Amino acid sequence: MGMKINAQLPLPADLKAEYPLSDKIREIKEKRDREIRDIFTGKSDKFIVITGPCSADNEDSVCEYVNRLAALNEKVKDRLMIIPRIYTNKPRTTGEGYKGMLHQPEPDQEPDLLAGIIAIRKMHTRAISESGLTAADEMLYPENRSYLDDILSYEAVGARSVENQQHRLTASSMDIPVGMKNPTSGDFSVMLNSVMAAQNSHRFIYRGMDVTTDGNDLAHVILRGGVDKYGTCIPNYHYEDLMRLLSMYGEWNLKNPAAIIDANHSNSDKQYKEQIRIVSEVLHSRRYNPDLKQLIKGVMIESYLEEGCQKIDENRVYGKSITDPCLGWEDTERLILKIAEEC
Known part of the structure; x- marks a missing residue:
């Protein structure tokens, strides 16, 4: 094989024992x-x-x-x-x-x-x-998260990983919210398929073990914009996009419908100052429509x-x-x- 082993890394349990909480x-x-x-189950209205x-x-x-x-x-x-x-x-x-x-x-x-x-x-x-x-x-x-799984309160699966089976199945084992970003194509169905997979129980191989997961009822979506076949950014934070997502959530039998809006990446075309305006528009959409206020649980900002x-x-x-x-x-x-x- 064209692979060189540089070092044998410690097991997550051993590293946690050496650097405990x-x-x-x-x-x-x-x-x-x-x-x-x-917040994700609707008991709290914090943003x-x-x-x-x-x-x-x-x-x-x-x-x-x-x-x-x-x-x-x-x-x-x-x-x-x-x-x-x-x-x-x-x-x-x-x-x-x-x-x-x-x-x-x-x-x-x-x-x-x-x-x-x-x-x-x-x-x-x-x-x-x-x-x-x-x-x-x-x-x-996915296998690296075991070194931090006792520390984190939230995890995201990126646009290039959201279609990967190991990411989806590993997400089904988490007891914290996991946000599934839409893929770079912007396809909402791919993102919702990932949420469905994460919310269900699975049996698979993880770190050399045969495991069965409980399913994660806090799996949800993150809208980060997409790009077309020419590489042009297509934002998906506008009111019409949020209403489309609301409608699709209503058609899918998913637990705790929720969305986080990523104000940067393809939503801003990486024009970082635009995040201020984008967040303002998202807040306006939530105020205008009570159903969106329940669905849109928060925003993600690069700062x-x-x-x-x-x-x-x-x-x-x-x-x-x-x-x-x-x-x-x-x-x-x-x-x-x-x-x-x-x-």
């Missing part, structure tokens, strides 16, 4: 998980804001960002559920480029997956300990300490994205306060 962190997660579940950098590239800057969120959360926690976006795996369309902290704990150095697994667990743990906020991550590699993005070089700016461009902190703070007023 404190009782305080476990209590924080249990409480937040209950609150988030109540979810999943916000953070495109990719978590530095522990100090990510934790500073999350600590700022925690301070802001004190002003809005009666109306909002803020979930920090700490994405440690970065999907690459061509396979080239920075693949996230799991691969490269130091972005300008060679990949080191063992160091990366340790780094992301330590970063997530530190973020919770300092801020009291549990976070979201992306399930890019960091500094706005825009930068190259990976020796002149990197602290707290500025090294992948897709993000809103800066000032815009983010204003936007979250606005959401709290209008949701």
Whole structure:
């Protein structure tokens, strides 16, 4: 085989034993998980804001960002559920480029997956300990989530992974909400098929074991826009798109109908400042139609300490994205306060 074994990685149970969660962190997660579940099941009318950098590239800057969120959360926690976006795996369309902290704990150095697994667990743990906020991550590699499955309060399956069988079946094992993004084609049926698969029980091979899952009743959709065959972005956050989704949810026998609107990616054509306008339009649609207010549970925003993005070089700016461009902190703070007023 054309494959070289670089190292034998520790079992998730062994890594968790070496880097355990404190009782305080476990209590924080249990409480937040209950609150988030109540939102998705309709018991709570709080609005979810999943916000953070495109990719978590530095522990100090990510934790500073999350600590700022925690301070802001004190002003809005009666109306909002803020979930920090700490994405440690970065999907690459061509396979080239920075693949996230799991691969490269130091972005300008060679990949080191063992160091990366340790780094992301330590970063997530530190973020919770300092801020009291549990976070979201992306399930890019289904088998890798076992290193963080006791920490996360939300997971997303990306546009390029949502048709993958292993992602769908692994999602059926989770006891936290999992958001299925529409594929890059924008096809709603593919996305809803993924939700249906995740909500059902399955038997399959996972990490060398024969497993049976319970099904995840909190699996739901994330609208992130799509692209046509010419590569032109087609947004799907407009009122007509939301009504189409509402209608399709009514036709499918799915539990806890819910949607999160991703304000960046193909919805904004990666024009990151457009996220402010897009969120405002989503909030307007919810206010206009009570059924949409029940369906649209939150928004996802790409945001960091500094706005825009930068190259990976020796002149990197602290707290500025090294992948897709993000809103800066000032815009983010204003936007979250606005959401709290209008949701």
